[in-house]
Amino acid sequence: xxxxxxxxxxxxxxxxxxxxxxxxxxxxxxxxxxxxxxxxxxxxxxxxxxxxxxxxxxxxxxxxxxxxxxxxxxxxxxxxxxxxxxxxxxxxxxxxxxxxxxxxxxxxxxxxxxxxxxxxxxxxxxxxxxxxxxxxxxxxxxxxxxxxxxxxxxxxxxxxxxx
Amino acid sequence: xxxxxxxxxxxxxxxxxxxxxxxxxxxxxxxxxxxxxxxxxxxxxxxxxxxxxxxxxxxxxxxxxxxxxxxxxxxxxxxxxxxxxxxxxxxxxxxxxxxxxxxxxxxxxxxxxxxxxxxxxxxxxxxxxxxxxxxxxxxxxxxxxxxxxxxxxxxxxxxxxxxxxxxxxxxxxxxxxxxxxxxxxxxxxxxxxxxxxxxxxxxxxxxxxxxxxxxxxxxxxxxxxxxxxxxxxxxxxxxxxxxxxxxxxxxxxxxxxxxxxxxxxxxxxxxxxxxxxxxxxxxxxxxxxxxxxxxxxxxxxxxxxxxxxxxxxxxxxxxxxxxxxxxxxxxxxxxxxxxxxxxxxxx
Numbered sequence: 001x002x003x004x005x006x007x008x009x010x011x012x013x014x015x016x017x018x019x020x021x022x023x024x025x026x027x028x029x030x031x032x033x034x035x036x037x038x039x040x041x042x043x044x045x046x047x048x049x050x051x052x053x054x055x056x057x058x059x060x061x062x063x064x065x066x067x068x069x070x071x072x073x074x075x076x077x078x079x080x081x082x083x084x085x086x087x088x089x090x091x092x093x094x095x096x097x098x099x100x101x102x103x104x105x106x107x108x109x110x111x112x113x114x115x116x117x118x119x120x121x122x123x124x125x126x127x128x129x130x131x132x133x134x135x136x137x138x139x140x141x142x143x144x145x146x147x148x149x150x151x152x153x154x155x156x157x158x159x160x161x162x163x
Numbered sequence: 164x165x166x167x168x169x170x171x172x173x174x175x176x177x178x179x180x181x182x183x184x185x186x187x188x189x190x191x192x193x194x195x196x197x198x199x200x201x202x203x204x205x206x207x208x209x210x211x212x213x214x215x216x217x218x219x220x221x222x223x224x225x226x227x228x229x230x231x232x233x234x235x236x237x238x239x240x241x242x243x244x245x246x247x248x249x250x251x252x253x254x255x256x257x258x259x260x261x262x263x264x265x266x267x268x269x270x271x272x273x274x275x276x277x278x279x280x281x282x283x284x285x286x287x288x289x290x291x292x293x294x295x296x297x298x299x300x301x302x303x304x305x306x307x308x309x310x311x312x313x314x315x316x317x318x319x320x321x322x323x324x325x326x327x328x329x330x331x332x333x334x335x336x337x338x339x340x341x342x343x344x345x346x347x348x349x350x351x352x353x354x355x356x357x358x359x360x361x362x363x364x365x366x367x368x369x370x371x372x373x374x375x376x377x378x379x380x381x382x383x384x385x386x387x388x389x390x391x392x393x394x395x396x397x398x399x400x401x402x403x404x405x406x407x408x409x410x411x412x413x414x415x416x417x418x419x420x421x422x423x424x425x426x427x428x429x430x431x432x433x434x435x436x437x438x439x440x441x442x443x444x445x446x447x448x449x450x451x452x453x454x455x456x457x458x459x460x461x462x463x464x465x466x467x468x469x470x471x472x473x474x475x476x477x478x479x480x481x482x483x484x485x486x487x488x489x490x491x492x493x494x495x496x497x498x499x500x501x502x503x504x505x506x507x508x509x510x
Contacts, residue, residue, distance in 0.1 A: 035486035042493040103356045110357040117366060134360045138503060141496035148494050151293030151425070153487055 009044040013037055034152040041146030051094045109133070180204045183216060183275070187231060190274050190281075194267045197222040211239040211474065211488060212404065217284055228284035230263070233277050237482035239473055240349075240404065245270050245278035247329050248403045251380070252282070254324040259315035261285075261390075263399050287391030287398035292423055292432055295387075304395035306434030307442065312390075312400055313418075314446035317379040317411040326380060330408040338409040339372035342462065350469040353476040360499050364465055367506050373455050375410030382406055385414045386423045387431035411449055415439075416459025421501070422467070454510045461505040468498045 016037050024030045065082045072078040109130060116123050116130075184201050191199040202219035214233040219226060234243025249268040256262065268280035290297075290305075297305065321327055333341060347365055354361075383405025391399045419439075423431050430439050440451040475492035477483050 032486050035490040038490040038493065039486060042490075106356060106358055109359040110362050113359055113362050113366070130359060130363075134363060135503070138360055138496055138499045142500050145493055145496050148497075149490070150422075151291075153490060 005047060005049065006044065009040055009047075013040050013044075016040075031153050034149050038146060038149040038153065041149075042144070044146075045144050048095075055094065180206070180216075183231070183233075184218075186275050187218065187220075190267070190269075191220055191222065195222050211477070211483070211485065213238065213243070229266070230282050230284045231279060232282070233275055233279050234404075235277050237477070239470070239477050239483075239488075241482075243278045243404070245280045247406065249280045250325045250329060251403055251406045254321070254326045255316070255319060255380070258319040260312045260319075261397050261399050263401075285391055285399040287393040289388055289391055289401070292387045293425055295432065297433075301395050302429075302433055305392055305397060306429070306431075306438070308397040309387075309390065309418075309431060309433060310439055310442045311446065312397060313382075313385060313414055314443055316382060316385075316400075317414070317447050317449065319380055321380050321408065326408070333378050333408040335375040335378055335410075338375040338378060338413075339458070339462075340369070342407075342409060342413065343368045343372060343465075346462075346466055346469050350472055353469070353473045355476070355479075360503075361468070364468075364499070364502050364506070368458075368462060368465060371458055371461075371509060373410070373412075373452075373458050375412070376449055376452070376455075377411065378408050379411045380406060381409040381411065381413045383413075384417070386418050386420070387433065388423075410455070410459070411447070412452065412455040413459045413462070415443070415451065416456050416461075417463045417466075419456060419460055420463050420467070457505070457508070457510055461502060461509070464498050464502045464505060468495055468502070471495045471498065 016033055021030055021033045021037075024033060068079055069082060072081075112126065113130060116127055184204055187204075188199055188201050191201070199220055199222040202221070205217045207215040207217065212234070214235055216231040216233075218229055218231065220229055221227075232245075234245060235241065245268040249265050252262055252265045256264070263282040263285045265280055265282040268278075269275075270278045343365070350361070382400070382403065384402050385400075389400065389402045390397050391401065419430050419436065425432075428435065430436055434442075443449070444451055471492040471494065474488040478485070478488040478492075
């Protein structure tokens, strides 16, 4: 796929909103479609192409380039060499590995909060560091959250509820 | 067709109208002692929790519109119990609240494979909190009745009724802490990772649990959307699955949530806060303490957050494919931001 992810998300959202939802007659289905729009809005700033397949491809490219270099050394006219910059690039990390690191660091900070619960001497400065981290992190996350579509999503629930 | 005696354990079967009708006929035959004819079923696509079916039943020359509610094993708050709701609704008859009459219930798997109860179908529709164009007269009438019904609930003398046994041990001193602990327990059951901000909120709630002025029946989800109305009259207060004994300020704090009044200062889009407090105080004799309402509003935000985590878990486990669940969960950070403000502004 060669479209940019942002354009693909934009197209999906636009098509759902302008082409599909207006033609849906079932209220529950419309609620689900609006929820899909909402999820796409929320995924859009968070997603990138999967790291795994790219890393696999890069490893294969590196192996091929290394083998070409080995073979080339014995040739009278060597093939173009791999640049030093490309050769020095470190291995890519996967998105899942990043999430695991994030979770482990959050767990560590939670343990520090547990420790602060015991009112240790001199804990105030550490508490201030944590407060600052939490304040900034919640704002980073809110900035990623799309404006909710609760009204549109729940539009189906008002007229049908019975008991 | 389900074999007689077989369980309706899966949600697929619970959504199969033929299976449900067949089981309904068996249950009603047993409960009424008569041959029963079940009409067409209508499933109401509401909520994330209990399944709701409307149907007509006829026996011994009598025709009645009824509602079947099923607590499916894949529901947001599963596993469910039908008895607490049933017992609460039964005990509250005569309290002055508009309620559906409940008839039968069961918590075993034998009948529907899940907890269930059957109640009358009350006329009316549930208002939505977004874009409901009430006239001023309707708004005022519904707002007043919403307060009146809450006051009737909080005036209800539950001691000596079966409700007392449902939540034994609640006192004015421990009512708040029991709720915080219960929702913390649910959060821990659902969450996949600990987050510092959430831990900080829990520590704040525990440090600020107030003493309740008295112990009353608390609805637990009292708000616009959870009642039926017809013309200018509230015909039934619904959704009692979170009912418990506790601090009456809890219901006030919940109904005052900003979520239930989008774009308006009117509580539940119906009534100004001052009018709510004044009318409620006059009807209950309970002096509303703004500090307590503030605490319970903060608690309500935490409850919303925990429910979001539950929705995330329900979807992740594959128990539901309802896209509203992860969509709802995506708003968790906004709740944490509101909680940060609530903690900073505690009177």
